[in-house]
Every structure is written in C-alpha cells, then in structure tokens.
Amino acid sequence: xxxxxxxxxxxxxxxxxxxxxxxxxxxxxxxxxxxxxxxxxxxxxxxxxxxxxxxxxxxxxxxxxxxxxxxxxxxxxxxxxxxxxxxxxxxxxxxxxxxxxxxxxxxxxxxxxxxxxxxxxxxxxxxxxxxxxxxxxxxxxxxxxxxxxxxxxxxxxxxxxxxxxxxxxxxxxxxxxxxxxxxxxxxxxxxxxxxxxxxxxxxxxxxxxxxxxxxxxxxxxxxxxxxxxxxxxxxxxxxxxxxxxxxxxxxxxxxxxxxxxxxxxxxxxxxxxxxxxxxxxxxxxxxxxxxxxxxxxxxxxxxxxxxxxxxxxxxxxxxxxxxxxxxxxxxxxxxxxxxxxxxxxxxxxxxxxxxxxxxxxxxxxxxxxxxxxxxxxxxxxxxxxxxxxxxxxxxxxxxxxxxxxxxxxxxxxxxxxxxxxxxxxxxxxxxxxxxxxx
Ligand code: SF4
Ligand code: SF4
Numbered sequence: 512x513x514x515x516x517x518x519x520x521x522x523x524x525x526x527x528x529x530x531x532x533x534x535x536x537x538x539x540x541x542x543x544x545x546x547x548x549x550x551x552x553x554x555x556x557x558x559x560x561x562x563x564x565x566x567x568x569x570x571x572x573x574x575x576x577x578x579x580x581x582x583x584x585x586x587x588x589x590x591x592x593x594x595x596x597x598x599x600x601x602x603x604x605x606x607x608x609x610x611x612x613x614x615x616x617x618x619x620x621x622x623x624x625x626x627x628x629x630x631x632x633x634x635x636x637x638x639x640x641x642x643x644x645x646x647x648x649x650x651x652x653x654x655x656x657x658x659x660x661x662x663x664x665x666x667x668x669x670x671x672x673x674x675x676x677x678x679x680x681x682x683x684x685x686x687x688x689x690x691x692x693x694x695x696x697x698x699x700x701x702x703x704x705x706x707x708x709x710x711x712x713x714x715x716x717x718x719x720x721x722x723x724x725x726x727x728x729x730x731x732x733x734x735x736x737x738x739x740x741x742x743x744x745x746x747x748x749x750x751x752x753x754x755x756x757x758x759x760x761x762x763x764x765x766x767x768x769x770x771x772x773x774x775x776x777x778x779x780x781x782x783x784x785x786x787x788x789x790x791x792x793x794x795x796x797x798x799x800x801x802x803x804x805x806x807x808x809x810x811x812x813x814x815x816x817x818x819x820x821x822x823x824x825x826x827x828x829x830x831x832x833x834x835x836x837x838x839x840x841x842x843x844x845x846x847x848x849x850x851x852x853x854x855x856x857x858x859x860x861x862x863x864x865x866x867x868x869x870x871x872x873x874x875x876x877x878x879x880x881x882x883x884x885x886x887x888x889x890x891x892x893x894x895x896x897x898x899x900x901x902x903x904x905x906x907x908x909x910x911x912x913x914x915x916x917x918x919x920x921x922x923x924x925x926x927x928x929x930x931x932x933x934x935x936x937x938x939x940x941x942x943x944x945x946x947x948x949x
Contacts (some may be wrong), residue, residue: 534778534802538606546669551612552674556872560674564901566870572842573870573901580838584842585830594824597731601738605718605725606777614666615705615714618659619760625655659710660703665847667702669694717761719773729771733805733820739775740803741766748794754787755800756779765800778802845873847925847933852907863908863937865891865923869898876928883921888914916943 513523553559559568567574567582584828594795596603600729605612622630633904671680674693681822683692685700709717744768755765756778765780784798851866879894892907908923919939926932 514686535782537826538778542610542616543609545608546610546613548569549669550672554677559672559676561901562674564903572844573868573872575870577841578838580834581842582838584831584833584835584838587827588835591821591824591828591831594731595821595828597728598733598736598821598824601732601736602725602728602773602775602778603737604728605722605775608928610666610669611709611717612775613660614710615718616760617662618710618714621655621658625651644668657903659707662705663707663710666706670702671699671864713845718775719737719761722882725773725775728858729773732771735820737802737804739765739768739774739797740799740801741768742799745796746797748788749801752787758783776802843931843933844929845875845877845925845927845931845933847867847923847935849923849935849937858907860942861910861912863939865906865908866936867896867902867906867925868903869901872901874899878926880924881908881921882924884910884914884919885909889921910941911940913945914941916941 551557556568556570560566561568561573564573565573566576576582593604625646626640627646629641629643668680668684675695679689679691679695682689683695687870688695701935749766756763759782760764761773761775763774763780765774765784768774780905781798781800781802785798786798788794788796788798806863821921846866848866849863851860852858852862853860855862855864860863865879867877867879869877875898877896879891879896881891888911890909894906896904896906898904917940919941921937921939923935923937924932925934
C-alpha cells in the first residue's frame with residue numbers, strides 16, 4: 512500500500528457543510544443584498560442620524576442619547592450577535608457582508624475584464640500595472656475610468672442617506688435643492704473622491720493593511736470555527752495546479768489554512784476547485800476544498816461548543832435585550848422641562864423658559880397649564896403648541912414682580928392631543944416688590 516492509499520484510509524476529522532458548490536452565488540447574493548439593505552434602511556426611515564436634533568431617527572421616533580436604555584441595549588445586542596458570528600463562522604463579515612470588499616471585488620472584476628488579470632497585481636511595492644497586450648487600448652481604459660466614476664457617484668450617495676432625508680437628497684440630485692441641501696455639494700464631492708480612491712487604487716489594500724475590524728474578528732477564532740478544509744487523501748489532483756491559490760485575493764494557499772490566518776471564508780477557492788473538478792475528465796469526485804467546522808471537544812456537539820465559547824456574549828445578549836425592552840417600554844414621546852430664562856436675551860430673574868420636545872416625526876399639539884399660581888401672578892406666551900414634525904419649542908413664562916416674598920411652588924402641566932401628559936414642578940423664590948422693582 513503506497514502513501515497515497517494509506518492517506519485515503521484515514522477518516523477526515525471534519526464536520527462538512529453541504530452545498531459549498533453554490534457558495535459563490537450565495538456570497539454574491541449576500542453582498543448585493545447588504546448593499547440593498549444599506550440603501551433601504553435610511554430611505555425607509557428605519558435608521559438615520561438627525562444632525563439638527565443631535566439624535567437618532569428610528570422609524571417615526573427620535574432617539575436621544577438620553578434614551579440610554581434603548582441605545583446601550585441595542586448596541587450590546589448587536590455587538591454580542593456579531594461575537595456569535597465571529598466565534599461560529601470566523602471572519603465571514605469580510606467576505607459576505609462588508610461593502611468595501613464588495614466594491615473592491617467589483618473593481619477587480621472590471622479591471623480584469625478591461626485590462627487583463629495581471630493588471631490586478633497591485634501592491635504597496637508600487638510595481639507598475641501590467642496591462643494585457645491585446646487589451647492595452649485607450650477605449651478600454653476610458654470605459655474602466657468612466658465605470659469607476661459612475662459607481663463611485665452611486666455609492667457616494669449611500670452615506671449621505673444616513674444624514675439627510677430622501678427628500679433633501681432627491682432635491683439635490685434633481686438640481687432643485689431645498690435649503691437643507693445647500694451644503695451637500697461639498698459633502699457629496701468629498702464622498703465621491705473617497706469612494707473613487709478606494710475603487711481605483713486601494714481596494715483590498717485596505718483589508719490587508721488598514722482594517723482593524725478584521726483583526727478584532729480574528730481574536731474570536733478558535734479551532735472549532737468555520738474554516739477551509741482540504742482533502743489531503745486526494746492531493747495527487749493538485750500536481751501542477753494552483754487554481755485555488757490564484758483565485759484567493761488574499762494570497763492564501765487554501766490547502767494550508769491555519770487557525771489564525773487571514774482567511775475570510777469567502778469560499779472562492781472552494782468554488783474554484785469545484786469548477787475545476789466538474790470540468791476535468793481526469794479529476795474524479797468533488798473538489799478537494801470545502802467549508803468545515805473543526806472537531807468539538809468530546810461530549811460536546813457544535814451548539815454546546817459554541818455556547819460554551821460565547822458564554823459571556825450570551826449573558827451580554829440577554830442583558831442587552833432586557834435593557835432594550837425596558838427602554839422601549841419607558842420611551843417618552845415628549846419631554847417637558849422648565850428652567851430660569853434670565854440668561855436669554857431680554858429676560859430677567861422673573862422669567863422661566865418652558866421647553867417642550869415632540870420626539871415623533873409626526874404632527875402633534877399640546878396644551879400647557881400652570882397650577883399653583885393665580886392667573887394674575889404670571890403670563891404665559893402661549894398655552895397651545897402645534898408641531899408639524901419632531902422638534903423643540905420654547906414658551907416663556909413671566910412671573911409677576913408683585914408676587915409675595917418667599918418660596919412659591921408651581922407646576923407646569925402639559926397635555927398632548929394623543930393623551931400623553933406630564934408635570935414639571937418648580938420652586939421659585941420671589942424677592943418681593945421692592946427688590947424686583949429695584
Ligand atoms: S484548485 Fe483544487 S486541485 Fe487545484 S491546487 Fe487547489 S485544491 Fe488542488
Ligand atoms: S483561502 Fe479561500 S475562503 Fe479563504 S480568503 Fe482565500 S479564497 Fe477565500
């Protein structure tokens with residue numbers, strides 16, 4: 512029995528994941544679906560940043576930094592779900608989700624089509640780009656340049672959608688800018704420039720040399736994490752073949768992956784070897800590469816193993832979910848405050864500012880009432896407030912200087928048209944007629 516036959520007798524200690532052959536199509540679907548989601552999330556109003564209010568815009572609600580439970584609960588949940596993902600599937604975020612990688616892969620495919628595969632061999636060495644002789648035409652370079660610019664212009668809109676409403680963006684794109692769109696030209700130009708540099712020059716250099724997030728994901732990898740497995744028992748198929756290695760844009764040899772290498776489980780090498788085997792008459796059987804989880808410790812199945820590795824994250828996820836639920840249950844759609852207005856222009860120590868915020872992006876109205884003072888002892892600028900959308904309103908309350916000397920307790924009572932109501936109690940020290948007048 513020769514060495515090769517002996518190898519083939521050894522059972523492979525891996526738990527293979529079925530369906531790896533179609534991995535390329537699934538990955539493309541995942542990448543483009545993420546880009547689709549990145550557009551749908553802000554356009555649908557699911558999540559945006561309201562810069563004017565210094566708050567998050569989620570559905571119809573304004574979430575302030577003061578809504579600690581919602582913000583912290585949400586981020587703890589997201590962070591722990593990501594930790595689950597890193598622990599179970601390694602750096603799949605890079606290969607299946609990251610839009611920077613999606614863009615880089617598209618740029619590589621375009622470059623390869625227009626200038627040949629060797630034009631992809633760019634690195635920080637500054638080596639000159641090698642264009643295939645039969646593709647070395649101006650037309651190819653111009654088409655490539657224009658496609659880079661158009662895609663950059665398209666992608667550059669995505670970050671803007673998170674800071675400006677679709678109506679503002681649309682008014683800017685149709686050259687009929689609303690007042691809020693005045694600063695957009697500069698922001699959009701910078702955004703295009705950043706994406707263009709990424710697409711034309713940086714691409715996977717960002718992944719290789721700049722991305723800290725990739726290193727963070729690696730820190731959660733273990734031997735039990737999803738990785739590329741190689742069927743060594745049929746390694747004779749690999750004589751004179753480096754197809755999988757050539758297909759890896761991170762320059763890894765997929766036949767020798769180790770736990771802490773930079774593989775992002777994109778599966779391109781799996782698809783490459785599968786394709787090779789499906790086309791070759793000499794090579795029998797499926798490809799030699801597949802996705803696999805490493806062996807769990809004895810007595811533990813995959814799920815038990817995952818849960819034991821992510822015990823802290825599981826506790827964190829439960830705490831995050833509870834905190835988030837408490838925040839949602841206690842969410843206040845309006846905020847009522849009252850404070851001294853003497854620092855405001857034209858005001859004095861007898862003036863109070865009543866500040867009311869509508870935290871929902873919808874029309875609202877509210878009645879204000881003062882309890883604890885006689886109607887002759889104060890004047891209220893307005894006691895009927897109307898909003899068209901979320902926003903803050905100030906109502907100035909002037910307290911009469913004739914108020915008897917001493918501490919007075921009064922309450923600002925607010926009642927919204929939708930039934931919400933709240934009180935704010937103020938203790939006011941009146942200095943008496945002589946002092947106030949003096
Ligand atoms: S593509 Fe398949 S056959 Fe070719 S070197 Fe890679 S693992 Fe071996
Ligand atoms: S080794 Fe395979 S799965 Fe890993 S990054 Fe390279 S091509 Fe992708």
